[in-house]
Amino acid sequence: MTHADSEFLQRDRSIHPPAFTPDYKTSVLRSPRRAMLSLQSSLSEVTGPTFGHSELGPLDNDLILNYAREGEPIGERIFVHGHVRDENGRGIPHTLVEFWQANAGGRYRHRNDRYLAPIDPNFGGCGRTITDENGFYYFRTIKPGPYPWRNFLNSWRPAHIHFSVFGTGFAQRLITQMYFEGDPLIWRDPMVLGIPDRSAAERLIAPLDLGAAVPLDMLAYKFDIVLRGRQQTLFENKLQGN
Amino acid sequence: MVQPLPVRLQETPSQTAGPYVHIGLIPHQAGFDIFETNFSNVLTGPDTRGERIRIEGRVFDGAGSLVRDAFIEIWQANAAGRYNHPADRQEGKPLDEGFRGWGRTGSDFETGLWHFETVKPGPVDGRKGHRPMAPHINLWIAARGINIGLQTRLYFADETEANADDPVLNLVERGPLRDSLLAKREERDGKAVYVFDIHLQGPHETVFFDV
Numbered sequence A: 001m002t003h004a005d006s007e008f009l010q011r012d013r014s015i016h017p018p019a020f021t022p023d024y025k026t027s028v029l030r031s032p033r034r035a036m037l038s039l040q041s042s043l044s045e046v047t048g049p050t051f052g053h054s055e056l057g058p059l060d061n062d063l064i065l066n067y068a069r070e071g072e073p074i075g076e077r078i079f080v081h082g083h084v085r086d087e088n089g090r091g092i093p094h095t096l097v098e099f100w101q102a103n104a105g106g107r108y109r110h111r112n113d114r115y116l117a118p119i120d121p122n123f124g125g126c127g128r129t130i131t132d133e134n135g136f137y138y139f140r141t142i143k144p145g146p147y148p149w150r151n152f153l154n155s156w157r158p159a160h161i162h163f164s165v166f167g168t169g170f171a172q173r174l175i176t177q178m179y180f181e182g183d184p185l186i187w188r189d190p191m192v193l194g195i196p197d198r199s200a201a202e203r204l205i206a207p208l209d210l211g212a213a214v215p216l217d218m219l220a221y222k223f224d225i226v227l228r229g230r231q232q233t234l235f236e237n238k239l240q241g242n
Numbered sequence B: 001m002v003q004p005l006p007v008r009l010q011e012t013p014s015q016t017a018g019p020y021v022h023i024g025l026i027p028h029q030a031g032f033d034i035f036e037t038n039f040s041n042v043l044t045g046p047d048t049r050g051e052r053i054r055i056e057g058r059v060f061d062g063a064g065s066l067v068r069d070a071f072i073e074i075w076q077a078n079a080a081g082r083y084n085h086p087a088d089r090q091e092g093k094p095l096d097e098g099f100r101g102w103g104r105t106g107s108d109f110e111t112g113l114w115h116f117e118t119v120k121p122g123p124v125d126g127r128k129g130h131r132p133m134a135p136h137i138n139l140w141i142a143a144r145g146i147n148i149g150l151q152t153r154l155y156f157a158d159e160t161e162a163n164a165d166d167p168v169l170n171l172v173e174r175g176p177l178r179d180s181l182l183a184k185r186e187e188r189d190g191k192a193v194y195v196f197d198i199h200l201q202g203p204h205e206t207v208f209f210d211v
């Protein structure tokens, strides 16, 4: 038996926003109120979809070029990089990482986004990549702008990039958001403040990483992602069929 | 004092997928085309083995209103009951190369309806010392207003015998709670359709799992 087959550690829900966070108003009617039913890992949870490089295009991780039409998008050019690891500290290789964001003006290329900031004709705002054998990923993009949203009358989201990650088992599935060091809107944001543990929320803030910046070209931010870990004991947690 | 335990990393906190989840994960629904290959709600190919089924449903909030911007992924075993993943080494169950067992989609912005084209999965071995799991499909739901993805399972209402022995269903109180996990079969134009509505909150709240 290998680590990759063993059961997941119980998710520590104290570091996640609970379902019901009344200051994020949409959560009020969309939050389950019953206690969730805890399940030990079965094959249905330790397995999950796998993805191959052949499914991605060469520009999928380059948001500066992947929707460029008559020129390049407007805004601060940045390089975002990091590792996807599990709680045991192991890099998660060959896993799909997807990201989406507003343009430099804070507007999404989405039929439901009616913010008055303009669509950038050269910016799609989404991309994806697969981690390398060490769990490393990177992509190029334009720094997204903050945008207003209907929550309180004067609610503004801090600049952020949405991330979706898989890991090796479906129980590791995670969607989250990356924020940018120094943004004064972060600690006013009901989504960030919905995280009960301040140090956990801080792990969503990517530091400026000058060492990885490309001189005369683009700044860099480092964003490491940690997915759930697995039991380390070598007995009791063996699954049927292994 | 005692010896310190090794420090483990902590999971990255979840954040809502937000109203524009489509742009990142199903860009066609956001209204544009950007990738050469798109992931979709069609899990079957011409060579996929098994009974073709459609599963569909809608998502409701605590006021009974349709959630028209939900994002749903499914993960399932093939018709023989085997997952297309290296950790599945069940004996005697063939892999189906033409079947990944995973798909994603969004609720329709108008009707709120979501659907997948797939095959009916076979039963999967349960945990060691437990009975086999009845055929089921794992669902994961994200949306604006959902702070952390919700996990549930779709079981097939017509699998009465297998369901009665299922180690997970048997943890759920018989009655409306257990029924919230059962998709009902309909025949439509000679094709099997399983209907599975999800209630995020309220008297019909779906059973969600902390897996």
Ligand SMILES: [Fe+3]
Pocket: A102, A157, A160, A162, B018, B020
């Ligand atoms: Fe956003």
